[in-house]
Amino acid sequence: MKIELIDGLPLILPFGMNQHCIKFIARHIEAMMQVDTVDGTPLFRLKQVPLDTPQVQKVEGCNFYFTFLSDRSDILKDSYAVDPESIFGVSGGFEYPWIFEKNGIEKILDSDQMYENKTPCAFTLLSLDIPGDDEIVFYSIIGNTSSKEKLKNFKSYIVKKGIIEEKREENRRIIREIEDNIATVSSDKNFDSYCAQTFLDNVLRGGLPVVFKTQGSKSIFYLYSRKHGDLERDYNHFVLEQTYLSQGNSHFRDVNQNRRNDVWFNPLVGDSNIITFFNLIQTDGFNPLVVNGLTYTAEDVPALEEWLGKIVKNPESFSDLLEMVKKPFTPGEFIMKIEETGSGISNYDEIVAAMLSFCKENDVGEPHEGYWIDHWTYNMDLIDNFLMVFPDRLREILVDKYVYTFYDNPDIVMPRSRKYVLVDGTVRQYGAVIRDRDKINLINSRKEYPCRVRTEYGEGKIYLTNLLVKILSIITNKISSLDPEGIGIEMEADKPGWYDPLNGMPGLMASSICETLELIRTCSFLSDAISTIKMNGDESVSLFEDLYIFIIDLMEVIEERLNSVDENRAFVFWDESHRIKEEYREKTRLGVSGKDVKVKISTVKDFLNKSIRLLDSIFSEIPRDKLFHKNGVCYTYFLNEVKRKEISSTGSGSPLVTPLEFKQKPISLFLEGPVHLLKVKKESASGIYRSVKNSGIYDEKLRMYKTSESIEREPFEIGRARAYPPGWIENESVYLHMEYKFLLELLKAGLYDEYYEEIKNTMMPFLNPETYGRSILENSSFIVSSAFPDSKLHGRGFQPRLTGASAELLNMWIIMVAGEHPFFVDGVVGLKLRLEPVLPGGFFTEREEVYLTYDGEGRTVEVTVPANCFAFKFLGKTVVVYHNDERKDTFGEDRAGIASYILKYADGATCESQGEVLDTPLANDVREGRVERIDAFLH
Template sequence: MTIHSNEAKEYYLAPNGDFVITNYQQKKTFASFLPGIAGLHGIPLWVFYVNRGQGVASFGVADKDHAIMEFEPANKSYQRVPTQGFRTWIRTGTAQQPSVHEPFRRLRPGTTSRMVISLATLTLEEEAADLGLKTRVQYFILPEENFGALVRKVTITNQKKTPQTVEVLDGMPVIIPYGLSNQALKDMAYTSAAWARAYGVEDKTAFYRTYAGTADEAVVEKVEAGNFFIALTPEAQGIRLLKPLVDPELIFAEDNSLDQPLGFLRRNLAAFDGEQITENRLPCAMAAVQRELGPGEELVLYSAFGFLPKYDHLAAVREKFLKEGYFEEKQKRVEQIHRYYTDYALTVCKDQRFSFYTRQTFLDNFLRGGFPLNLGAPGEEKPYYVFSRKHGDLERDYNQFYLSPTYYSHGNGNFRDVLQNRRSDNFFNSKLKAANIKTFASLFQPDGYNPLVIEGSKYYLSAQSAKEQVLGGLSPEDRAKLETVLSEPFTPGAVATFIMEQKIQLPTALPEYLGLLMTVADSWTEAKFGEGYWVDHWTYLLDLIETYLALYPEERSQLLFADHSYTFYDSYVKVQPRSKKYVLTAAGPRQTGARIVDPEKKKLIDSRKVFPYAVRTQNGHGEIYRNNLFVILFTLVLNKLSSLDPYGIGVEMEAGKPGWDDAMNGLPGLFGSSTPETMELLRLVRFLHETLAQQPQEDAGVKVPTEVFAFYQGLDSLLAAEAPARDGKGPADALKSWAAATSLREEYREKVFPGFAGSEETISFGDLQAFFRKAIAKLENAVAQARNPETGLFNTYYSHEPVDYRPTGEASPDGLRYIEVKAFAQHALPPFLEGQVRAMKVLTTQEEKRALHQKVSRSGLYDEVLGMYRLNADLSGESFTIGRARAFSPGWLENGSIWLHMEYKYLLELLRAGLYEEFYTAAQTALIPYLNPEVYGRSILENSSFLLSSLNPDRQNHGRGYIARLSGASAEFLSIWSLLAFGPRPFRLQGSELVYAPEPALRGDFFTEEAQEVEVQFCPTQSRVVSIPANAFAYRFLGSTLVVYHNPERRDTFGPDRVHIHGFRLQSAEGKTIELEGSVVSSPLAAQIRDGVFPRIDVFFGKTK
């Protein structure tokens, strides 16, 4: 891109959406990354960069153990990237008076530099006026190849009015040979160098690997795969390969600090053709070229650093690189790919910050949750998610991220993250329907918990007829090849990679063939237990359901009752009863050892070839148990309702993990409980009660497993016995109720842990409604008790200290005595924002919600200096035993910082409550695109996990963002965006008729002031220009429709003085238009809008309704 050299600001947003930082090396440090997208038919790399040196600090394939440039945490990257990252030296002058300059290392007087952050690329520029040199470095991930590579383009421009000869040395001072793990590099890098080898230098390529495996094992395997480096430069005669310089002593000589290239300073390396040491040392990957440049002339150097499964593949890669225009076309293509996916969230308004921020946030959202493809023939598409990965980067150095090095790549993710980040996907892909609801609902266990790690979908061709469908039409040779892959469980990405590598000739296009595979194959979600059971994971499923019903309001009953193919997840990790986790330690009573692995159950699950994690009948040995969504949700209700704490207020952290706030990790040991889950349980029970009220047959019912039925009966009786106390007609005995409910839950779990017996009982709708009414009364009472009468805020967390207990006579495996607790003393922790967020969801009037907002804004949860909302109030009066949050400095991480995900949840609830003025007031200082980038310290298009709050003593960094991008805040912002753009229910029922009725909540100044020609990429390879008039707001809806609002008066679409919809223009794909008057579009046109029949809809607003 062209940098606007007359731009005086240190940070600024360019007209094309790029974010520019001037003299970036002198600004606050930050870390970020390239998206890791190489297209559907490409192999991604992970690439992390910082605003020091030449940016890129580490990269590799798959995970940290397959680094090409060593992974280092952010703080070490800031220190090391200037010397161990990419380096460039430029020699000018004469032989008698040479001058060697290293761009980007240190800013010389009169030198300016810029960092340009784009969707798919990173660009650095430096202008050294005294030397007459301009240096530009661009990075991008090579797209749509059967190998992964990071491409680096270096351009040196002579800005003098006279010619000058330049010799350029460029590349990596250290490259990691394939075969060295992250642990080996950290603990024994010196010893590991003994295995290092570089091959192919004589062919002007370099292939780096260990000669053999480094493990101390009896069987030693030869390493075939390797990391490669190729450098070339375009010349008048064509593309010229440059000789790789792989011996670091050739470059640095005796300077082992890598500070100065003493070897380069002593001789010309562009013409070097001598011997190099290619083994027994960690190599480098550099190249040199010399050229005379006339005034304004450029020297361009391309280099690629990547991974190949075999050395034999390197020659073919080299030939590709030598094709004229190859890298230029690849750079255009990678930018086009990113524009295609991010244009699903196209937003056109007056405020460019908001538009570009929406695009970037959509990208970062699907990097966590995945992007849903529609694979298969039209009308038979199946959803398949790509591009997702667990959030891991330089600042999240603790996470073991993974990007699968295959076509249709995706990585692993945590249940809570993926579920939240897919919340709005139906608004961008109308063909998803209920796929995500089914995926996540089927991951809940009979005990109400769920696995942590989501690894994606697995497929299996169980029927011979299915195999014939997908193998028919292939040649005998291709059939034999593919049959070996499809005889075992597979992923579409692995199959696609195999097909491309083996050059198998398919009867249809690859996406359609994969769609056929997915249609005829059985599938399940591959998930693993991970690290524990959190108490909040289930609470996000209802959000997904509500999104679905915002588009399909007429399908509520069908969604919950019609589909009987839902399953329960089968786990080998059991939650212990109280008798096996309440212990006496030296510090007093604690809850520890809450989970155990059952080896026999694990053996049983591992023995299953297909659907290994689906609960079976006959106590785990029978058929897979299947039922509908309602039964899944009802089972969740029973488990959570029986898990209220001894005071009947919060949901117990009885499985060893806390809720959303991971940093309260000590609370489970303190018999902690959490009210956000109580509030979400109330919300879920209300939803189910409302759903049953809409069912036509009161005497109809639902079949549930016998074990679930007995659990329900016990809880129903207990609720009935508690009712008089809640009504003020009898004494309350919360501890007795807690003990009884817990016993019911423990008995139920013991029965269902192996699996269900297989028999079922029916519960009538009438009985279920009565049960839910009692549950609602109990939960509303719990929420009322959670409110602090002094502050008006809701308590979020409680600890419970046993004050009456006795040893049982038994001991835990580590010698701690088990105890039986007869009484607890409850302690409420200081306010947390989460409690207020969840309370907003269950308060029933707008007045209550406004009053709560006012109390929050006058409390310690509000940061007056920043105008933002803190995660929690002062914790200094709490014990360090509550968790690591207490150990953090105030304002840092999860101790009183501005935790963006939770703050955005709060802003979202303001919108949902209809508190529009309050939302817009808060948004001016709380939404990232409106922040001062000099304070924020990074691109205002990119989210951070948290901002340092004014509680912290480090005043100069108040408001600075830390931990880049892959935050749950992206999910919350897309929900905010949807409410602003089209309201909570774009489709609704008027009587029994479906209507399209958008209700945007847009302020008048969001509408454009001038007409715009906007380039939009509706298909993967082509874009087109659409006209957006003045006084308009436009966005892409359901993945296929451009919606344009016309507001000639540029007035708010909310509030007493708002403009109203008075007409629509629907444009078909053939260019025909339908003009309609009124505020809604009725059926059948409403259903056609939902199906994407109309590529463009114009909506007209006016003052009179």
């Protein structure tokens, strides 16, 4: 059979383009485009760097395109079309190759193509004679290179027989190995595959931790992490390194949540994420938005120089590498530079680990205008999940480690006197955050760790403390950020909380009960933790002087508030606590004093107890109708309208005002409030669940949970959510992340029957694919609810699968397969392990299953799972098989519980243990990955 064909890209962007070129000067920039032909294949680039500056630079790199037949070792030459007009004619739509149909490939290749001044295409043109029972396979390679020499070497490598196939299989294997961390064998293959896909998606946003064991320590490095970069999420600017060990930029909330469960799947992660994200917390309780990829800088330069000289012999290459590591660099950059030396080194993992032994990790935060009020709460989730695996290390992480610093951000929150303004007769909160020039200059003057708070109010040494003090600083800032009614935490810094499209709410002086509930949780955690580690009242903790004064002054006004019967006591507390907070923030604007005050634990406990009493009084003193709708659902957000005021100053801008009286009004019901209420009111979980299901939050048609009931009655000024049609994006849609948060809290609250009933309609693998409109193995940002005007789209999933919902699913999976607290500490004996799965009988296999997993060395292992079983990977290493002959639920009155275990070690040894608990030696063996398989027998 004779055939002519064209295959390729109707458009290819030349190397050197940036977003500005693509979006704003797409036609103008064509004048700089050029296609070169080297060795018969096209290279695409701009002629020079598109900058309007005196220093003109040539573009050195290029994008490339070439094709080769699978049965040949040479690349096709002079077989390419780069001028779209030669294929499609003058039409710019690329719908149909008119010229190809009319003329065939010979005339196209003989034609005069334009090699500049237009956006090129990249097509391969082939004339083939294929025997009737045969096939011809060809590969087209599209990519980028920094030099023609690199491209030449790459071409000679890629055409070798079998290389493409090997790389394709390597890619599949990498994906399978990543997904193997959450290997699941149940009776539902869709569920098993969905868990694997969700883990992979979580890695693509949060990253995959790789542990480099350096001399006497370790460095946790995240591969792949970046903002969600799906094409549907078109407003996100995300970056991926063009190197090995690639990583990208992200946002605090996103990457924090997506790394929440990493310590479970890889215990070697330890407390690294706790340290990273708590070190991004500032003295004012806020944090920078941007979290960049991790970079390193040489710390012990002489030792590194000596080590480097042993592996790089070329003097010029040695000098280049040494200069590179004296500035921030990534391991991927370093290895690619090593490759350029032609030294033939291949043991990259060992090289990186050795090199990092001489380096320090640089800070990852980057400022951005405004502060979200919810970000700090995700740090507490990191602690919770760490303690699921390491409950015996509570004292170590809370008290013993003095590795915590405060992030120094040039953006500061204005006091009330400078942000409450009169606009068209109403009081608004505008310009709440400014970039402080003094701080910018101070930070820029520092050579090392510029964004770490110093003593001597910015002029001294980096201030170091422990986790207990950092949590205390957060609590103190948040207690003094309650709204004038004492209910919600104020949106005091230009940004809302989790629900981003309420972007107008900070201007309306709004507040949120979600963070108040998280504050209750945090105070309770710290109080309980101090008791758990048996810190007696005479022990002390060192507080920096400024925080000590803040706490002591705040304790006094909390006490006054608790003892007061004045009907204005909430407003008085608001005014006084904010005054104290503003004095503290002004004092610590450039740094802390550096003087430490020894504070007795009894004083810390007293502060926490007073704070808890104050927060508990919200539910005991405040009229119920201020907190709950008549249907029983708690309110989430509140508007705080100024009813009386004084004009404090009039300048060139809007008049500044001092509020004298507020009137609070809740807005429509949101799912977010009940989610957080479930965390601290587990005893009321059943009632909270029923009230939500009986409210307008529940979508009866889809049997799913929306972000909110209708918000049509709310003012347009609350934010862009009001501009979205109902049922779309965050406006009354089924926003998967928040719905999954709700499901997770049902599970944590012990509502197991309700949970499994709900996931039939709310969890992706159980949905109808035709209604969902995409693979049920993938998440979506949101599902169009029945509130949307176009009923044809009801139940359809939209926008990227790289959503925070993946973190919630992983958290649910952990509890489902192992329980919420599998490891625990017996005060007498020590660490113990008790697996407590929460699985319905229907999840256990109906027949024998065989699946492939990977051992610690990356070798494939075949695992047989008998009928009436459920299998999964525990802590990313150990295969656990539950044997449940009667296929009974593992929860409820007639539950099946674990009666015995058989442990198989990596060396082939076995051990049997009776009862539901594994004692200390065995628990340690499991946690440290020495146990290859656990068979748990349920009765």
